Structures are given as C-alpha cells and as structure tokens.
Amino acid sequence: MIPYERTRQQTIPNSAVKIIGVGGAGANMLDRIALDGMEGAELLACNTDVRTLTSSVAPEKIQLGRNLTRGLGSGGDPALGNQAAQEAELEIRDALRDRKIIFICVGLGGGTGSGAAPLIAQLARDEGAFTVVFATTPFNFEGARRREQAENALAELSTLANALITFDNTRMGELVLAKQGVHEAFSAADRMVSESIRAVTRIVMRPGLVNIGLDDLMAALSSPKSRCLFGSGIAHGENRAQQALKNALVSPLLDRGSLLNDTDTVLVHVCGGEDMTLYELELLMRGLSKHVPETAQILFGTSVDPAMAESLSVTLVSSLPEDRLRADFSKSASAKKAETFNDKDTGKSESSEEALPENVGSLAETTDPVSNGEVGVDNGSSAESGQDSSFVEQEVEHEEDKITVEASEDEAQFEVVEEESRSAAGSNVRIRVKELPKSEEQDRESLKIVPDEEPASISGEDLASAFVEAVPSLEETGQSLDLEDEDAFFAETGPAGGPAPIKVESLEEIQASAKAKRPQGELALDGGPKGKFEGEDPNLIEGEDLDIPPFLRKKK
Amino acid sequence: MGKPRIHVGLEIGTTKTVMVVAEVKPDGSVKILGLGETSSAGVRKGEIVDYPQIRACVKAALLKAEDLSDVDISSVFLSVTGPHIEGLNNRGTYRLPEGEPEIRPRHVEEVKEIASDIAIPSEHVYLHSLIRHYAVDGQPHATMPTGLMGRKLDAEFHIVHGVRTRVQNSIKCAREIPLDVDDVVFAPIASAQVVLERKWKEAGALVLDIGGGTTDYVLYVDGAILASGCIPVGGDHVTNDIHLVTHLPLSKAEQVKKTEGCASGDPEKSEGIVTVPDEGGFPDVELKRQILNDVIRMRFQETLELVKERLPQDGLVRVGKGVFLTGGSSQMAGLGELAQDVFGLPVYKPESPEVSGVHAYIKDPQYSTALGLIRYAQILEEERPNSTAFSKASGFLRSLWPFGG
Numbered sequence: 001m002i003p004y005e006r007t008r009q010q011t012i013p014n015s016a017v018k019i020i021g022v023g024g025a026g027a028n029m030l031d032r033i034a035l036d037g038m039e040g041a042e043l044l045a046c047n048t049d050v051r052t053l054t055s056s057v058a059p060e061k062i063q064l065g066r067n068l069t070r071g072l073g074s075g076g077d078p079a080l081g082n083q084a085a086q087e088a089e090l091e092i093r094d095a096l097r098d099r100k101i102i103f104i105c106v107g108l109g110g111g112t113g114s115g116a117a118p119l120i121a122q123l124a125r126d127e128g129a130f131t132v133v134f135a136t137t138p139f140n141f142e143g144a145r146r147r148e149q150a151e152n153a154l155a156e157l158s159t160l161a162n163a164l165i166t167f168d169n170t171r172m173g174e175l176v177l178a179k180q181g182v183h184e185a186f187s188a189a190d191r192m193v194s195e196s197i198r199a200v201t202r203i204v205m206r207p208g209l210v211n212i213g214l215d216d217l218m219a220a221l222s223s224p225k226s227r228c229l230f231g232s233g234i235a236h237g238e239n240r241a242q243q244a245l246k247n248a249l250v251s252p253l254l255d256r257g258s259l260l261n262d263t264d265t266v267l268v269h270v271c272g273g274e275d276m277t278l279y280e281l282e283l284l285m286r287g288l289s290k291h292v293p294e295t296a297q298i299l300f301g302t303s304v305d306p307a308m309a310e311s312l313s314v315t316l317v318s319s320l321p322e323d324r325l326r327a328d329f330s331k332s333a334s335a336k337k338a339e340t341f342n343d344k345d346t347g348k349s350e351s352s353e354e355a356l357p358e359n360v361g362s363l364a365e366t367t368d369p370v371s372n373g374e375v376g377v378d379n380g381s382s383a384e385s386g387q388d389s390s391f392v393e394q395e396v397e398h399e400e401d402k403i404t405v406e407a408s409e410d411e412a413q414f415e416v417v418e419e420e421s422r423s424a425a426g427s428n429v430r431i432r433v434k435e436l437p438k439s440e441e442q443d444r445e446s447l448k449i450v451p452d453e454e455p456a457s458i459s460g461e462d463l464a465s466a467f468v469e470a471v472p473s474l475e476e477t478g479q480s481l482d483l484e485d486e487d488a489f490f491a492e493t494g495p496a497g498g499p500a501p502i503k504v505e506s507l508e509e510i511q512a513s514a515k516a517k518r519p520q521g522e523l524a525l526d527g528g529p530k531g532k533f534e535g536e537d538p539n540l541i542e543g544e545d546l547d548i549p550p551f552l553r554k555k556k
Numbered sequence: 557m558g559k560p561r562i563h564v565g566l567e568i569g570t571t572k573t574v575m576v577v578a579e580v581k582p583d584g585s586v587k588i589l590g591l592g593e594t595s596s597a598g599v600r601k602g603e604i605v606d607y608p609q610i611r612a613c614v615k616a617a618l619l620k621a622e623d624l625s626d627v628d629i630s631s632v633f634l635s636v637t638g639p640h641i642e643g644l645n646n647r648g649t650y651r652l653p654e655g656e657p658e659i660r661p662r663h664v665e666e667v668k669e670i671a672s673d674i675a676i677p678s679e680h681v682y683l684h685s686l687i688r689h690y691a692v693d694g695q696p697h698a699t700m701p702t703g704l705m706g707r708k709l710d711a712e713f714h715i716v717h718g719v720r721t722r723v724q725n726s727i728k729c730a731r732e733i734p735l736d737v738d739d740v741v742f743a744p745i746a747s748a749q750v751v752l753e754r755k756w757k758e759a760g761a762l763v764l765d766i767g768g769g770t771t772d773y774v775l776y777v778d779g780a781i782l783a784s785g786c787i788p789v790g791g792d793h794v795t796n797d798i799h800l801v802t803h804l805p806l807s808k809a810e811q812v813k814k815t816e817g818c819a820s821g822d823p824e825k826s827e828g829i830v831t832v833p834d835e836g837g838f839p840d841v842e843l844k845r846q847i848l849n850d851v852i853r854m855r856f857q858e859t860l861e862l863v864k865e866r867l868p869q870d871g872l873v874r875v876g877k878g879v880f881l882t883g884g885s886s887q888m889a890g891l892g893e894l895a896q897d898v899f900g901l902p903v904y905k906p907e908s909p910e911v912s913g914v915h916a917y918i919k920d921p922q923y924s925t926a927l928g929l930i931r932y933a934q935i936l937e938e939e940r941p942n943s944t945a946f947s948k949a950s951g952f953l954r955s956l957w958p959f960g961g
Contacts, residue, residue: 532796550857551850
C-alpha cells in the first residue's frame with residue numbers, strides 16, 4: 001500500500017472530538033454515550049456535585065467550584081454554577097485544548113448546567129473548536145423560574161455555540177409508550193442525544209463517497225438566530241431506506257418532519273453498509289423531497305461504512321429561523337456563524353468545470369472500480385482497500401481535481417455547477433432537487449458497489465458526464481463484454497494507463513459479486529390491474545397488496 | 557324490564573345496508589318485526605367512502621323497515637367494521653386498601669378503570685372494553701367478585717378500538733337521517749351473539765364473519781373474547797379476482813362465483829368447463845373450472861390464513877367447539893372444507909334458509925350482524941339492572957360511548 005496524504009479538506013482525527021457533560025443531566029447523557037460506546041471520542045464530566053461526579057463512568061472528570069460549593073450541588077442557582085465553573089476555568093481550558101469538535105451536553109434549568117455551560121462553550125470557542133451544544137429544557141411542571149433560567153442560558157449558548165440542538169423534556173413523553181417506566185423515558189431521551197452526537201461525528205469524521213464536512217454542516221446551520229433541526233434514523237431489512245428516513249423524520253427535534261417544510265437548507269447524510277444501493281438512495285431522496293420545499297438547498301452526503309453491515313442510517317440537519325418556529329417551539333435560538341466559502345469555491349468550481357471533460361478518463365477510474373478510492377478523498381481515512389495501493393501519484397493529482405468538484409458542491413454554487421456540467425457533458429440532467437451533482441457522484445459509486453435493477457436506467461438519465469455512461473453500458477451488457485472497450489477507454493486517457501488492468505480485474509470482480517448479490521426482480525407494489533379497487537390505496541398486509549388476486553400473486 | 561322493548565339494529569355493510577326491527581319480550585324471546593334492506597353504494601371494505609350515496613341507502617333501508625314493521629324508528633344500534641379496528645387484551649391490578657378486605661363495587665370500578673387504561677393511538681377511540689375475567693389474589697373468577705375477601709383484584713379486559721374519525725363517519729351517517737345511535741358495536745361481536753350459544757362461548761369458538769368487503773373475526777375462549785379484528789378482504793375480492801384473471805365482466809364474475817365456484821379444492825369439482833351464457837347474442841364464454849376454483853380457493857385460503865396468523869398463539873388450541881362461518885360470503889360452496897383445512901377444527905356453516913318470510917332471516921348468515929345487534933342490545937339491557945344505580949349504568953354506557961350525548 002502506498003500511503004498518500006489527502007489534506008485538502010479538514011481531516012479530523014478521532015482524538016480531536018471531546019464530549020463534555022455538564023451538570024447532573026449532562027452526566028446522565030454522557031453515561032449513556034459511554035455505555036453505548038463511542039469510539040475515539042474523549043468523554044469529560046463536569047459537575048459541582050461530587051457524588052454524581054464520582055458515579056459517572058466518564059474517564060475524565062472536573063469538579064467545578066471545589067472551594068465554592070465544596071462538593072455539593074449548586075442548588076439550582078446559575079450564578080453559583082457560573083462562579084463554580086470560573087473557578088475551574090484553567091482546568092477546563094486545558095482539557096479543551098487542541099480539540100476540533102466539542103460537544104457539550106447539558107440539561108438546562110438547574111444551577112450547574114445553566115451556569116457553567118455557557119462558560120464552557122465560550123472556552124471551547126476560544127480554543128478554536130467547532131462547538132455543538134445539546135441542551136434539554138426543563139419540563140413544564142418544573143415551573144416558570146427554571147424555564148426562565150433555561151431560556152437565559154439558551155440565549156447565551158445560541159450566540160456562543162456553532163450549533164445548538166435543543167430538546168424539550170416536555171416532549172419526552174413522545175419517545176416512549178405511555179405505559180413504559182419513567183427511567184425508560186429518560187434513557188430514551190439520553191439515547192436520542194447520544195445518537196445525535198454519534199450521527200454528527202459520523203457525518204464529519206467518516207469519509208464519504210460524497211463527503212460532507214464541517215463546512216457543509218455550518219452551511220446547513222447558517223441562518224442566524226435559528227434553532228437546529230436534527231433527525232437521525234437507522235433501519236435495516238427490507239424497505240430500510242424508507243424506514244430510516246421515517247425514523248429520522250419522526251425525531252421530536254424535527255416535529256415529525258413538519259418543521260422541515262420551512263427550511264432553506266437541509267443537510268442529508270446517508271451512511272450504509274457495503275450493500276447500499278443507488279436505488280435505495282433514490283427512493284430515500286425522493287421521499288425526503290416531499291418534506292422539504294422545492295427551493296431548499298439539499299446538501300447531500302453519503303458514505304459506505306462496512307461497520308453498518310445491513311443497516312442504513314439517515315441524518316438530517318437543518319436550521320429554522322426562530323421567528324418561523326411555532327410558538328411552543330420558540331424556546332431557544334441559536335446563531336450559527338457560517339463562514340463564507342463562496343469566494344474560493346466559485347473559483348474552484350469554474351476550474352473544475354474546465355477540467356472535467358479532460359479528466360474524464362481518470363475520473364472514471366478513480367471512481368469506477370474501487371469504492372474506497374474516493375472514500376478517502378476528504379478525510380484521509382484508513383479505509384483504502386487493496387486496489388488503492390496501485391494508484392500512482394499522477395492519479396492522486398486527478399483525484400485532487402475531483403476534490404475540487406466536490407468542494408465546489410459544498411456551497412451555494414449549485415446552479416452554476418449544474419448548468420456548467422450539463423453543458424460540458426452535453427447530456428440532459430433533470431433538475432429536480434439541487435443535490436443532483438452530488439448524487440451523480442453517488443450514482444457512480446453505488447453503481448460499482450451493488451448495481452440494483454435500475455441503476456442503469458437511472459444513471460442514463462441522471463449522470464451528466466460522458467465517462468459514467470461507459471459504466472451503465474457495462475451493467476447492461478454483462479460482465480466482460482465491454483471490457484475491451486473499457487481498456488481502450490483507459491488507454492486513451494494517458495495518466496491512468498498504468499493501473500488500468502487492475503481496474504478491469506476489480507471491475508470484473510465487483511460486477512461478479514454484484515451479479516451474485518443482485519436480488520431477483522421483485523413484484524412492484526401496484527403490479528397489475530386491481531379491477532374495482534383500482535385507484536385505491538394499496539391494501540397492504542405483510543407487504544402484499546390484498547387487492548391483487550392471490551392467484552396472480554402466488555403464481556409468480 | 558316489564559314491558560316489551562323494541563330494538564333496531566343497523567348494519568352499513570359493503571354489499572348491503574340492513575336495518576332490523578325486533579321486539580324483545582319480557583321473557584327474553586326476540587320477535588323480528590321487520591327488516592329493511594338495500595344494496596349499499598359508497599362503501600368500500602367496510603368503510604364509508606361516498607357519504608351522500610350511503611346516506612340515501614340508509615334512508616331507503618329505514619323506510620322499508622318502518623313500512624314492514626309499522627314502527628317509528630328513532631334510535632338504532634349501529635355496527636361498524638374496517639381494518640382500522642383492533643382488539644387487544646389488557647390486565648389491570650388493584651390492591652385493596654388496608655383495612656378493607658372485602659371487595660366492594662367501587663373496587664371493581666377501580667380495577668376496571670385501571671384495566672381499560674391502555675395506551676391506544678391518540679386518534680383512536682375505544683369501541684368496547686369488555687371484561688374477560690376477574691381474579692382475586694390470582695385465583696380466576698368469571699363472575700363479579702364483589703363480596704369476596706381478598707388482597708388483590710385483577711381484571712382482564714378485551715379492548716376494541718378504532719380510528720375515531722372513521723367510526724364517527726358511520727355515526728354521522730345515522731345521525732343525519734336523523735336517527736339516534738344507542739351504541740356502536742364492532743360487527744363480529746354482534747354477529748357472534750347470534751351465531752354462538754352461551755355454552756359454545758364457554759367451550760371456545762371462532763366466529764368468522766365473511767362479508768362483502770371485510771372478513772371480521774372474534775374468538776371466544778372460556779366465555780370471553782380473546783381476540784377480535786378485521787381483515788379488509790371479502791366476497792368482493794373474490795369477484796374481482798375472477799374478473800381480473802378471467803376477464804369476465806364483474807357482473808358475470810359475481811354470478812359465476814355464486815353458481816359455479818367452489819373453494820373446497822376437491823379435484824372432482826374442478827373438472828370440466830363452465831359456460832357463461834351471453835344474453836346479448838355474442839358467443840358464450842367458456843371458462844375452465846380448475847382456474848375458477850383455484851382463484852376462489854387461493855383468495856379464501858389467504859384470508860383465512862391471515863386470520864389464523866392474527867390469533868394469539870394458544871388461541872386455536874383452546875377452541876373447544878369449532879369455527880363458525882357466517883356473513884354473506886360464507887355461503888360459498890366448499891368454504892367449510894377449506895376452513896377445516898386451514899384451522900384444523902370442526903367447521904359449522906350456516907345452512908341456507910329453507911322457508912321464506914320474516915323468520916327465515918334469523919338463519920340467514922347475511923343478516924347475522926344486524927340480528928346480532930338486537931341480541932347485543934338485549935344483553936346490554938339485561939346487564940343494566942345489575943348496576944346499583946342508574947347513573948352508574950349510564951356512566952358505563954358513556955365509557956363505551958365516547959362521542960358525547
């Protein structure tokens with residue numbers, strides 16, 4: 001394996017993530033995170049109350065207000081909590097140094113959480129970290145005073161943190177069935193926070209086929225004075241794409257998807273095992289497009305993670321300006337400071353457009369055979385497979401070119417990219433949603449991974465560049481028929497000549513395995529006439545439409 | 557209950573709308589005074605889809621029933637069905653307060669409340685909460701446990717719930733006629749009151765009400781309901797299947813289904829060809845009996861298997877009597893054999909009535925739900941005096957009746 005550096009985008013080593021639980025509720029969330037297993041990230045518990053602090057499973061602990069409260073809690077007084085945190089400021093600062101992302105988990109309303117969290121967020125920002133705050137607001141029955149304290153703290157946090165994600169404890173009841181125990185309700189809430197953190201880290205740390213970085217995340221959260229909408233869903237088995245999306249949309253933080261209706265920017269990240277298909281992505285994005293306005297910018301990212309095995313996860317991140325939130329949601333606000341990447345990206349996208357046709361060949365190779373070839377583009381992960389080793393330096397350069405394409409997609413230059421790539425490739429791209437340029441990337445990738453029944457046709461429509469068309473034709477005609485063409489194709493493109501044979505082999509392999517894995521054509525849901533029940537909702541029980549004669553169904 | 561009472565049952569079915577008027581005599585015997593029937597329009601799979609049409613149907617049925625029975629109908633018992641309706645079991649436990657070892661009616665009320673307090677989806681509404689068993693200190697008691705000494709009182713309930721708005725549609729339909737609705741009853745529970753005798757309920761029996769649009773089931777074990785539900789498949793589907801497979805027009809398909817079809821799977825019955833005559837002078841259509849019977853059998857087999865899957869694990873084992881078929885589609889030839897194959901239990905099929913006239917109705921499986929409503933009303937009437945005060949009775953009714961006065 002020839003290692004090579006990929007430093008064009010921010011790469012985030014695991015150790016750069018720190019999760020801090022502040023106060024009693026924060027400690028609970030932290031414990032949940034620790035119990036669920038969070039590889040790589042460091043966990044730090046901060047509390048005034050020594051008793052809960054010692055019972056925390058976090059490896060790192062800082063006692064706040066050692067002299068001030070003497071190991072007791074802050075008694076629900078944020079001023080005291082704040083002073084206590086100030087006392088430990090140096091300690092905290094040391095703990096936060098050189099971290100890239102800092103998650104702060106806090107339950108607002110009490111003393112320690114409401115008082116110390118803003119200070120810790122401030123310190124985190126001072127240390128240059130991307131700061132994400134997960135805050136819970138108190139139950140309604142806890143009274144106006146605690147709610148007020150929570151809101152004050154939220155107002156502070158919203159200006160301090162890069163992203164503020166809040167969860168209203170009053171809505172905890174939605175997480176569990178009415179008859180489930182109270183501890184289950186609380187642990188469900190903690191689990192939700194822990195899953196959210198995991199999802200955010202998955203987005204920014206996992207290498208993506210279509211990568212999403214911190215910059216995208218910030219773009220999604222860019223509107224000032226806004227509340228972060230967040231939904232994450234995971235599912236496996238049949239229909240997992242729809243199910244995962246559904247799970248993501250039912251998140252209380254999204255209010256079952258209805259809050260998405262008003263948003264301007266949505267970040268969608270799909271992570272799946274190696275058998276994730278393009279078709280699933282298509283379905284998923286189509287399902288999502290029903291929930292977001294047509295004008296919304298969709299930042300699409302996807303990655304393949306073998307650890308996901310059979311399951312597929314969807315993460316939605318968006319923000320909604322506070323004034324658009326309904327009254328009962330307007331508990332919090334967060335100001336997102338989006339740095340503008342526009343300038344440099346515009347330049348890049350232009351250059352990459354020019355470069356595109358010329359680099360077609362090499363691009364095809366980098367993308368074609370090895371799914372992981374591109375995987376590492378942004379994050380320089382260790383996920384490179386064996387085939388990567390054959391990549392020569394030249395190719396890396398081409399890959400760099402490609403990165404610029406991706407980078408260009410990060411920002412609002414979508415239309416530009418789209419228009420240009422259309423004209424460049426001379427094929428007709430349907431513009432449905434703006435994620436198309438990215439899904440092209442995706443298309444190409446998943447084509448290699450597991451060609452579903454449809455990718456050929458889909459790619460025919462959707463893929464803009466000429467080089468991709470070579471692949472569908474391969475798909476259609478079988479494993480080896482076009483390989484000669486492919487060779488020729490590779491030969492034409494100078495720099496890639498060397499590694500080409502290996503590519504062909506791997507192509508063959510992958511296609512063979514894909515062939516093996518490809519499921520038999522399945523009966524579409526509304527397959528065939530339904531007679532007098534035509535036009536009605538499918539009468540679905542256990543995946544079968546009962547309106548279609550069993551005689552016809554079972555015969556197939 | 558000195559005076560004879562008149563009860564009216566209204567079933568808004570997928571195929572037909574039936575209104576039965578009956579007199580319940582002081583000795584408990586039921587006399588049918590009249591029955592108004594129209595074919596339904598605007599009902600699909602047991603649920604109202606075209607409101608004005610079905611209202612006209614109900615109106616027509618009402619007029620016929622009033623004509624025949626010479627009774628002014630002002631209120632009805634209404635049956636509802638649809639795949640949204642589900643039955644489930646819940647157990648409530650109440651520990652008697654210190655110093656009160658004897659179970660009193662208010663303790664029973666308390667445990668009933670606890671047992672009915674079950675999380676149903678917020679858009680759902682309770683249709684029935686029917687007591688299955690009481691248990692005192694873990695010992696089962698089928699009857700009211702008041703007066704017994706104990707520490708802990710358990711109640712097991714069978715709770716039927718459905719989507720509020722859909723149930724309200726049926727009620728609204730009756731209200732606008734205008735008719736008062738005395739109670740809303742889940743259709744198979746009503747049917748079972750006619751089909752099953754008390755001792756069969758005790759022995760354990762499964763009632764399958766196979767109608768035009770739905771197949772409703774209710775499973776009685778030890779005299780109480782263990783499971784109930786609805787599968788949105790009925791006789792219409794069979795007709796539609798024949799239509800889709802053979803391309804016969806729907807009216808012909810219906811006719812062929814009734815006269816020629818057989819669900820038994822007996823190869824002897826599948827020999828030869830069915831000729832469907834054409835009145836218009838076009839050539840007759842010929843149809844292989846094998847195909848026709850296969851289409852019918854596969855549909856019914858699938859439906860019965862869906863029912864079987866939904867029953868609780870040990871449900872069928874505890875059925876001592878057998879499977880009772882009722883509903884219009886239960887007249888399908890060979891269905892008894894098929895049901896026996898699927899459930900492995902004795903199957904009781906209603907015989908078609910030989911005599912005509914009002915008394916024939918009681919035997920006709922098509923009317924079992926409507927007649928069952930009368931029986932249900934009668935049972936409710938009998939139970940009512942058991943309550944200590946009238947206010948309690950109306951309170952109990954109100955718990956069944958969540959739609960306000």
